[in-house]
Amino acid sequence: MRVVFMGTPSFSVPSLRHLAAAHEVALVLTRPDAVRSRGKKLEPSPVKTAALELGLPVVEAKRMTPEVLEALRAAKADVFCVAAYGCILPDEVLTMAPLGCVNVHASLLPRWRGAAPIQRSILAGDECTGVSIMRIGHGVDTGAYCAQASCTVAGKTADELTCELGELGGKLLTDTLPAIADGSATWIEQDESLVTHAPKIEKAELMLDPAATVVDNARRILASSDAAPARCVVCGKALRVLAAAPAGGVTAPAAGRFAKTGKRVLLGCADGALELVSVKPDGKRAMDASAWAAGLREADGLWEKLS
CATH class of the missing domain: 3.40.50.170 (Formyl transferase, N-terminal domain)
Structure with a gap:
C-alpha cells in the first residue's frame, strides 16, 4: 500500500x-x-x-x-x-x-x-x-x-x-x-x-499542593514533563520533583510541613506523606532527594505550592 x-x-x-x-x-x-x-x-x-x-x-x-x-x-x-x-x-x-x-x-x-x-x-x-x-x-x-x-x-x-x-x-x-x-x-x-475532553495541560495544574492528597500529588509528578513540570517550594527553595511515592511506615508530617527522617524526605499532604525520590533544584542538576536534603540545615519546616 x-x-x-x-x-x-x-x-x-x-x-x-x-x-x-x-x-x-x-x-x-x-x-x-x-x-x-x-x-x-x-x-x-x-x-x-x-x-x-x-x-x-x-x-x-x-x-x-x-x-x-x-x-x-x-x-x-x-x-x-x-x-x-x-x-x-x-x-x-x-x-x-x-x-x-x-x-x-x-x-x-x-x-x-x-x-x-x-x-x-x-x-x-x-x-x-x-x-x-x-x-x-x-x-x-x-x-x-x-x-x-x-x-x-x-x-x-x-x-x-x-x-x-x-x-x-x-x-x-x-x-x-x-x-x-x-x-x-x-x-x-x-x-x-x-465523551471526556483532554485539553492541553497548563503548568499550574501540575504544581504540588499541601492541601491535595498524596495520590493527587503523586499523579501530578507522573504526568509532568519538561513543558509542564511538577514543582513546589521546600524550605524556601524551589525545585522540580522528578519522582516520588506515597510514604509508608512513618509518621507523616502535618500538611504543609516537610521532614527529614534518616535519608528519607517527606512532604506532609492532606491525608499523609509523600516521599521524595528524585528532584531537580532550580539551576542545578537532577539528584537523589536524600542527597539534596543533606544540604538543608533544617530537619523540618514548611513546604508550599509554587505561586
Whole structure:
C-alpha cells in the first residue's frame, strides 16, 4: 500500500517505522524544525529524524499551503496516516487519498478527546488507557473508530506511557490498514454520552499542593514533563520533583510541613506523606532527594505550592 504519513513528536515515530516496514511510504509530513529543548537551538522533530534515517522524503509544514497540497497530490497515496501531526487538515486533504485519512489517537475513544489524553488519563487515575484508529473529521477527535488496543496506566510516567502507546498504536495501525483497504473494517461511531475532553495541560495544574492528597500529588509528578513540570517550594527553595511515592511506615508530617527522617524526605499532604525520590533544584542538576536534603540545615519546616 502507498502511504503518506503525517506526524511530529516521539509518539508518532513507531507508527512511521511500522508503516515503513510494511508499506511504501511515499512522503512524510512533519512540523518544521523548532526549539525543542533548553539549548535554544533549532532541532528537527522526532519524526523528521526517523524519516531521514529511513531514507524517506520529508516535507516540513505547519499549514497546508498550495505547495504542500501539490506535494500531497504528487505522492499518489492510497491512504494518509496521521499520528499527532499538530496541524488542522482541510477537507481537500481529508478526501485526497482514496482510503481517506486515518489517525492514531492515544486514548480509548470517546474518552479523552483532545491534545493531552495521556496526561489526563494519569491525572484522573484511569486503570487503563489505549489507542484508537479513527477517521479524521471536522471536530476534535470526533470521528468513528475501527480498532482499539489498551494498556494499564498505574505507576507509569507520561514519558513511559507515551512510549508504550506509541508502539501499541504503530502496530495497531499497520495491522488494521488491510481491513480498511478491503472494506472489511467495522467503523464505530462514538457515544457522545461517554465523551471526556483532554485539553492541553497548563503548568499550574501540575504544581504540588499541601492541601491535595498524596495520590493527587503523586499523579501530578507522573504526568509532568519538561513543558509542564511538577514543582513546589521546600524550605524556601524551589525545585522540580522528578519522582516520588506515597510514604509508608512513618509518621507523616502535618500538611504543609516537610521532614527529614534518616535519608528519607517527606512532604506532609492532606491525608499523609509523600516521599521524595528524585528532584531537580532550580539551576542545578537532577539528584537523589536524600542527597539534596543533606544540604538543608533544617530537619523540618514548611513546604508550599509554587505561586
